[in-house]
Amino acid sequence: MENKTQVLLAGCFYMYPMRLTKYDVKLTKQGITFNELPQKKNVLKTQKSIHFGDVVGCRCKKGKSEKDPSAYFSIFSYQFKGKSKRKRSKYEYSFGLCDFQNFEDNLKVCQKWRNVIVCLSRNIVVNINEVEFCTLPPSPTVLVLINPRSGPGKAQQIFESTVKPMLDDADIVYKILITEYAGHASDVVKTLKLEDYSGLVIVSGDGLIYEVINGLMSRKDWAKAIKFPIGCLPGGSGNAMCCSINYLAGEPMDPDMVLHSAFILIKHRILPIDLVLLQTPTDQIYSFLSVAWGIIADIDYESEKLRSIGSTRFVLYTIMRIIKLRTYRARISFLPVSDQKLKENGKSSKSVKFARPRRYTIFSNDSNQEALNSVYEVGCVGKFKSLDEGDLRIRSQSMPANMSGYMTRGEKPKNSLTSKSDNKLSEENEDEENEDEDSGHHSGDDALNGEVENGLVDFNLNSTTDEVFEDSVDETISTISDSTDPVPSPLLSPLDKDVPKTWTTVEDDFVTALAIYLPYLGPENLVSPDSKLNDGCIHLMLVRKGVSKNDLMKIFLDFTTGEHINSPACEVIKCLAFRIVPLTEKGNIMVDGERIDYGPIQGQILPGLARIMAIQ
Numbered sequence: 001m002e003n004k005t006q007v008l009l010a011g012c013f014y015m016y017p018m019r020l021t022k023y024d025v026k027l028t029k030q031g032i033t034f035n036e037l038p039q040k041k042n043v044l045k046t047q048k049s050i051h052f053g054d055v056v057g058c059r060c061k062k063g064k065s066e067k068d069p070s071a072y073f074s075i076f077s078y079q080f081k082g083k084s085k086r087k088r089s090k091y092e093y094s095f096g097l098c099d100f101q102n103f104e105d106n107l108k109v110c111q112k113w114r115n116v117i118v119c120l121s122r123n124i125v126v127n128i129n130e131v132e133f134c135t136l137p138p139s140p141t142v143l144v145l146i147n148p149r150s151g152p153g154k155a156q157q158i159f160e161s162t163v164k165p166m167l168d169d170a171d172i173v174y175k176i177l178i179t180e181y182a183g184h185a186s187d188v189v190k191t192l193k194l195e196d197y198s199g200l201v202i203v204s205g206d207g208l209i210y211e212v213i214n215g216l217m218s219r220k221d222w223a224k225a226i227k228f229p230i231g232c233l234p235g236g237s238g239n240a241m242c243c244s245i246n247y248l249a250g251e252p253m254d255p256d257m258v259l260h261s262a263f264i265l266i267k268h269r270i271l272p273i274d275l276v277l278l279q280t281p282t283d284q285i286y287s288f289l290s291v292a293w294g295i296i297a298d299i300d301y302e303s304e305k306l307r308s309i310g311s312t313r314f315v316l317y318t319i320m321r322i323i324k325l326r327t328y329r330a331r332i333s334f335l336p337v338s339d340q341k342l343k344e345n346g347k348s349s350k351s352v353k354f355a356r357p358r359r360y361t362i363f364s365n366d367s368n369q370e371a372l373n374s375v376y377e378v379g380c381v382g383k384f385k386s387l388d389e390g391d392l393r394i395r396s397q398s399m400p401a402n403m404s405g406y407m408t409r410g411e412k413p414k415n416s417l418t419s420k421s422d423n424k425l426s427e428e429n430e431d432e433e434n435e436d437e438d439s440g441h442h443s444g445d446d447a448l449n450g451e452v453e454n455g456l457v458d459f460n461l462n463s464t465t466d467e468v469f470e471d472s473v474d475e476t477i478s479t480i481s482d483s484t485d486p487v488p489s490p491l492l493s494p495l496d497k498d499v500p501k502t503w504t505t506v507e508d509d510f511v512t513a514l515a516i517y518l519p520y521l522g523p524e525n526l527v528s529p530d531s532k533l534n535d536g537c538i539h540l541m542l543v544r545k546g547v548s549k550n551d552l553m554k555i556f557l558d559f560t561t562g563e564h565i566n567s568p569a570c571e572v573i574k575c576l577a578f579r580i581v582p583l584t585e586k587g588n589i590m591v592d593g594e595r596i597d598y599g600p601i602q603g604q605i606l607p608g609l610a611r612i613m614a615i616q
């Protein structure tokens with residue numbers, strides 16, 4: 001079994017800028033521990049540690065003074081301040097070595113440490129016998145698409161102020177493309193030479209993600225193209241994808257969601273994400289988030305005019321639409337998950353066939369409580385257990401072992417890119433010999449308390465690095481092979497024909513129908529708490545006419561916690577496919593937050609078809 005606490009490297013370093021105090025530093029697969037030396041008798045100093053789960057990069061540096069032969073390795077860690085785990089902050093730990101008279105010899109030792117640290121922080125396994133020969137892994141190269149018009153129009157600013165410094169710390173090479181018109185991102189990915197990049201990073205709202213996915217799916221080589229890794233940073237007003245990614249990674253959404261999303265982006269694995277193939281009478285499109293009809297679609301679309309005020313627009317319109325409540329008639333059909341599973345197991349599906357769906361109870365996660373509500377038996381949500389802080393943290397705090405091997409070497413990018421991969425002078429604020437404790441550089445006891453900036457000079461960056469993120473996911477989850485054939489939709493019958501007999505159909509008056517396949521629909525809207533990135537099912541939520549305004553308001557308020565799924569007025573069905581045929585003449589249908597022509601729509605799940613940079 002892997003010994004995560006085995007010491008791979010040990011040495012004596014001082015911490016910049018405190019040159020007089022030495023530290024005993026040990027490196028394991030989990031992180032670095034350091035103790036002040038010499039330990040005074042009877043004085044127990046707490047051991048300090050840096051976890052590789054928090055580390056985004058490491059760089060070698062030299063002192064500013066030419067005469068100083070010291071070499072350093074600086075570790076960039078984004079860790080939680082205090083125990084509340086509400087916000088990550090940047091810490092820079094610079095360990096210095098001056099054992100040898102010339103800089104090159106000191107540097108060699110620091111480079112060895114740096115190489116191992118970078119590998120372990122990127123989940124590349126380094127065993128004890130590999131430490132001496134461990135080389136610096138090449139840097140990933142990404143294309144960053146920024147939508148200057150998304151949300152309150154701050155995507156570019158967000159990138160410059162928060163994301164760029166983090167990408168630089170992580171030595172991620174990037175090329176920036178600012179979208180110039182609606183549809184630009186789609187045009188770009190339709191012809192993009194995917195082999196030039198390790199992935200695509202979208203700084204925008206959900207609209208640009210939708211564009212990119214549909215652009216990739218429109219390519220002849222769609223089956224290969226859709227596996228191109230996509231990373232997302234919140235620049236829009238909804239940002240449902242980013243909220244969902246942060247939630248599933250156990251990273252905070254507030255405050256400073258951008259920083260936490262950027263942290264995930266740097267520490268990501270490439271994970272499969274479900275898409276849904278949608279058909280309308282005129283179109284076939286691909287969706288990653290939801291199809292909304294009724295009040296949820298109305299709020300999304302009608303609040304567009306208040307885009308400039310950010311996510312507050314949703315709150316205002318929710319109140320307005322509940323006061324002036326509309327209901328809509330529709331025929332809604334679905335293929336429940338368990339129905340299909342029964343068939344796969346070779347059992348008769350007779351027992352779950354019924355003309356009109358029966359309502360069954362599900363139980364609250366509180367075992368003392370009576371059965372609370374009703375949903376369809378087949379594919380019902382079942383028990384909903386809300387994750388507490390502790391549950392959520394486990395994954396993000398955990399060490400590289402649970403995120404192993406997501407990188408490998410690839411082709412060298414051909415583009416000229418904005419990169420930090422050259423030796424460069426750091427912004428100088430102070431003389432290196434100045435041992436001022438307020439310098440913001442971490443030394444000894446203050447190492448866990450301050451911000452960064454230092455008087456060291458970057459030295460060791462490998463400017464000829466090449467890398468792609470390896471798709472290390474379990475390919476079996478994807479049902480579709482690399483092909484140039486049209487995308488298959490075996491579960492769907494033509495939209496102008498009846499749904500297959502195995503489906504269930506309801507005709508009724510509704511307040512809303514929402515097919516959703518990610519947990520969050522927008523900030524503070526945990527509409528589908530049970531959804532995962534790749535659970536292979538659509539969560540169909542129905543609210544029928546007859547719900548009181550109070551109950552409806554409670555459902556919307558409970559979106560913040562996901563508790564609404566315990567409301568008797570909220571029916572949830574896990575299904576593989578669905579069809580909504582609106583019977584009320586006018587209304588809105590929103591796909592991933594974008595309005596499409598009003599009319600019948602059907603969809604089926606494409607399990608794990610796309611690839612997303614996330615932690616789950």
Ligand SMILES: Nc1ncnc2c1ncn2[C@@H]1O[C@H](COP(=O)(O)OP(=O)(O)OP(=O)(O)O)[C@@H](O)[C@H]1O
Nearest residue numbers: 150151179180181182204205206207236237238239
């Ligand atoms: N330069 C541009 N000018 C005008 N529109 C653009 C430009 N670049 C992209 N777009 C369009 O802006 C639309 C809205 O962007 P996006 O969805 O990213 O932001 P948002 O609507 O504020 O966020 P969310 O969808 O999360 O609420 C997208 O449909 C995209 O096509």
